Amino acid sequence: MGGRGEMTAQVRLKPGKERPVLHRHPWIFSGAIQNIDATARDGEVVEVTDATGQWLARGHLNRRSQIVVRLLTWDPTEAVNRSFWCRRLERAFLGRSLLAADAGTNAYRLVHSESDGLPGLIVDRYADWLAVQFSTLGIEGVRETVVELLQEMTSPAGIYERADPTARQREGLPISEGVLAGKEPPDVIEICETGFRFLVDVRHGQKTGFYLDQRENRRIVGSLCQGARVLNAFAYTGAFAVYALAGGAVSVVNIDTSREALELAERNLALNGFSEDRYELLQGDVFKVLRDYRAAGEQFDVVVLDPPKFATTQGQVPSAARGYKDINLLAMQLLRPGGLLATFSCSGVVTLDLFQKIVLGAAVDARRDVQIIGRLSQGPDHPILLSFPESEYLKGLLCRVW
Numbered sequence: 001m002g003g004r005g006e007m008t009a010q011v012r013l014k015p016g017k018e019r020p021v022l023h024r025h026p027w028i029f030s031g032a033i034q035n036i037d038a039t040a041r042d043g044e045v046v047e048v049t050d051a052t053g054q055w056l057a058r059g060h061l062n063r064r065s066q067i068v069v070r071l072l073t074w075d076p077t078e079a080v081n082r083s084f085w086c087r088r089l090e091r092a093f094l095g096r097s098l099l100a101a102d103a104g105t106n107a108y109r110l111v112h113s114e115s116d117g118l119p120g121l122i123v124d125r126y127a128d129w130l131a132v133q134f135s136t137l138g139i140e141g142v143r144e145t146v147v148e149l150l151q152e153m154t155s156p157a158g159i160y161e162r163a164d165p166t167a168r169q170r171e172g173l174p175i176s177e178g179v180l181a182g183k184e185p186p187d188v189i190e191i192c193e194t195g196f197r198f199l200v201d202v203r204h205g206q207k208t209g210f211y212l213d214q215r216e217n218r219r220i221v222g223s224l225c226q227g228a229r230v231l232n233a234f235a236y237t238g239a240f241a242v243y244a245l246a247g248g249a250v251s252v253v254n255i256d257t258s259r260e261a262l263e264l265a266e267r268n269l270a271l272n273g274f275s276e277d278r279y280e281l282l283q284g285d286v287f288k289v290l291r292d293y294r295a296a297g298e299q300f301d302v303v304v305l306d307p308p309k310f311a312t313t314q315g316q317v318p319s320a321a322r323g324y325k326d327i328n329l330l331a332m333q334l335l336r337p338g339g340l341l342a343t344f345s346c347s348g349v350v351t352l353d354l355f356q357k358i359v360l361g362a363a364v365d366a367r368r369d370v371q372i373i374g375r376l377s378q379g380p381d382h383p384i385l386l387s388f389p390e391s392e393y394l395k396g397l398l399c400r401v402w
Contacts (some may be wrong), residue, residue: 001356008045008046008058009036009037009039009040009044009046009061010036010040010046010047010048010049010379011033011035011036011037011046011048011049011053011061011068011069011181011259012033012034012035012036012039012050012053012129013032013033013034013048013049013050013051013056014033014034014051015034015050015051017032017033017050017051018050018056018215020032021071021074021354022056023387024071024074024273024387025071025388026059026070026071026114026119026385026387026388027067027069027071027114027388027390028048028059028067028068028069028070028071029066029067029068030066032093033068033069034051036063036068038258040061041061042061042062042063042064043060043061043062043137043138043140043141044060044061044138044141045058045060045061045072045203046058046061046069046344048069048071049201054393055076055304056074056390057071057072057073058071058073058080059071059072059073059138059143060072060120060137060138060139061138062136062137062138062171062172063116064171064172065137065170065171066170066200070114070119070120070136070138072117072119072138072185075313078129081173085118085142085145085149085183086149086153087298088116088117088118089111089115089118089153090153092110092112092116092118092123093110093154094383095116096108096110098227104194105194105195106125106126106127106168107124107125107126107127107192107193107210107212108124108125108212108215108379108381109122109124109125109379109381109382110123110124110125110130110381112381112382112383112391113121113135113391114385114388114390115256115382115383115384115385115388115391118139119136119138119139120134120136120137120138120140120167120171121133121134121135121139121146122135122164123150124208124209124210125154125156126191126200126202126208126209127157127187127190127191127192128156128157128158128189128311129157129158129160129185130150130154130158130159130160131149131160131161131190131202131208131209132146132159132162132180132397133162133163133164133167133208134146134161134168134176134298135164135167135168135171136167136171137171137172137173140171140173141275143180147159147180147181150181150203151181151182156182156213157182157183157185158179158181158182158183158184158185159179159180159181159182160177160178160179160180160184160185160202160203161176161177161179161180162177162202162203162207163175163176163177166312177203185202185203187201188200188201188264189201189202189209190271191210193215193239194219194247196242196272196280197268197271197272198210198237198239198242198268199237199267199271200237201260201264201266204260205264205314206236206261208362210237210239211306212379212382213346213378213379213381213382213394214239214240214306214344214379214394215381216376216379216380217342217344217376217396218239218240218242218243219243220374220398221240221243221244221247221302221304221340221342221398222240222242222243222244222246222247223247224247224302224340225243225244225245225247225248225249226247226248226249227248227250227258227299228244228248228249228250228254228300228301228320229250229299229300229302230244230249230251230286230302230303230304231253231255231293231300231302231303231304231325231331231334232252232253232254232255232288232304233286233303233304233305233307233331234255234256234286234305234306234307234308235261235265235281236256236257236258236261236265236270236306237261237264237265237268238254238265238266238268238269238389239268240304240306241254241265242268242269244271244302245269245278245279246272249302250278251278251279251280251281252278252280253279253280254279254280254282255282255283255284255286255289255290256282256283257285259283260283262282262283263286267274283295286307286326286327287326287327287330290327290330290331290334291330293334294330294333294334295370298334299334299336299339300334300335300336300339301335301336301339301340302333302339302340302341302342303331303335303339303342303343304342305327305328305331305341305342305343305344306342306344306347307323307324307346308329309346309347309348310323310324310345310347310350311347311349311350312347312348312349313349314349314382316349317347317349317354320347320350321350321354321358324350324358324359324362325358325359325361325362325365326362328358328359328362328363331364332362332366332368332370332401333366333368335368335400337402338400338401338402339400339401340398340399340400341370341397341398341399341400341401342376342396342397342398343359343396343399344376344394344396344397345394345396346393346394346395347393348390348393350395351395352375352395355395356372356397359397359399363401368401368402369401369402370400370401370402371399371400371402372397372399373398373399373400374397374398375395375396375397375398376390376394376396376398377392377394377395378393378394382394
């Protein structure tokens, strides 16, 4: 499949549309395409040429998606076969070798989609289990090969599929979840992260069960919480709270809309030895709770804002911007002078520049002087491919608010 010498269908680009491909950007949109061979079948590998017929790359085709071709290789001699997938997985695993050798951490991302040359594939390790997502038609077509290779290369207790419903819908794929190999995972899997213990629900939790991309940011924020009263908004299962209390926080208030998430947060806090008098768990809408705190004159030394994705498309950016501004304004109004704000956006369509401007707007409206003392991003197991700026989805600002 996909060898240069085979009669593989071609996709020809419009004149002048080859530049991103030459720069190794992995996406080709419909507007760049002049012609697709009638014999080309969606989900299969196609050869991409420029307008003159010069070969450029090969990748998976899907006419139903806005991203019509997801590129796999720029090497004309590299066939897309079982050996190809094996090499790409080996390279991804090699990039996590330091994490794999860390006895205090047994949960991390093994494969990060396009950034690892494996478009549409996410593989997260949770102790002895793997949670996977197949989010494109092309990677869906080789799922059996991928699962076999993951079994051979990692020998997990089980491999569990967690669907990304939005991504699969865009690709014309049905929702698919369940055990792909090995044993069914337990209701919760206990993991270690930098020596802390957490319980993860890989079947029902957000993303694949845990926000692995925030590992380094939790460590940084936790180290700044000595003697602090901390507000942990959008707390999910309490990971930032664990790091904050371990870093010497006097108390942490955790707010989330999900009762199930807060129940798991309570278990995680107890698992790490923190007594109930050092934290509070509040189920409710973060925007409303923070407004109530403001009305009551509450103040905190550290506020963490780690909201879910506010925007998935460009059309949602204006409303997302309003949401980010509102929540950051409230956080600034709740901080004591000199307090710390750790604020994040995981909306890929909201750029770092825009996010910083939104936080500036909040600072102006709050009439506070705000200094950026650190920029935060996703962890090294979620690499940012230089030729694929879209892979930098998690933006964070560490701010001192006066």
